Amino acid sequence: MPPMNKDKSFLSNPEWVKGTCDCGIVQFEIKYPARWSYHDHSAGTRSAMGTASVTYVGSWRKRFKITNGEDALSDYRNDDKALTRRFCIECGTPITYERDASPHMVNIPRGLFREGVGREPRYHVRMSEMPDWAYTGEQVNPLKDYPTVLYERPRKSKKLKTPEDMF
Numbered sequence: 001m002p003p004m005n006k007d008k009s010f011l012s013n014p015e016w017v018k019g020t021c022d023c024g025i026v027q028f029e030i031k032y033p034a035r036w037s038y039h040d041h042s043a044g045t046r047s048a049m050g051t052a053s054v055t056y057v058g059s060w061r062k063r064f065k066i067t068n069g070e071d072a073l074s075d076y077r078n079d080d081k082a083l084t085r086r087f088c089i090e091c092g093t094p095i096t097y098e099r100d101a102s103p104h105m106v107n108i109p110r111g112l113f114r115e116g117v118g119r120e121p122r123y124h125v126r127m128s129e130m131p132d133w134a135y136t137g138e139q140v141n142p143l144k145d146y147p148t149v150l151y152e153r154p155r156k157s158k159k160l161k162t163p164e165d166m167f
């Protein structure tokens with residue numbers, strides 16, 4: 001059973017947890033707690049989302065509802081991969097990722113919820129597909145004059161090419 005955060009006193013509505021797209025048109029809710037939460041490192045998600053990985057919240061479909069902006073949702077159907085991705089046509093925010101193989105589940109990016117969903121993302125799916133550029137917790141250091149930017153020292157296993165070496 002996935003770990004559960006039993007303290008839901010911080011929720012504005014202890015029964016349902018709200019999420020929205022970036023522009024706010026699409027609004028939805030899942031019933032608390034979510035089924036589970038996980039980090040998806042798969043190549044398919046990377047290609048669709050343009051990111052190293054995405055943290056998803058998995059909800060039973062019957063515990064998920066669109067509460068506003070259903071007309072602003074567009075579907076991207078991928079028959080080869082047997083999945084459907086839905087996104088907001090106004091702002092492009094991905095809303096759901098649904099697999100034919102799991103018809104009773106809806107996966108929603110964790111970042112669309114501002115409140116706790118009752119499950120911590122302790123699971124990792126398809127870690128073997130992680131790209132070698134994914135951040136995996138290496139030590140970071142301050143970058144002079146850029147307070148919001150940190151940088152990693154080169155990894156010892158790789159020889160760093162300087163611009164001179166490249167030509």
Ligand SMILES: [Zn+2]
Nearest residue numbers: 021023088091
């Ligand atoms: Zn939107």
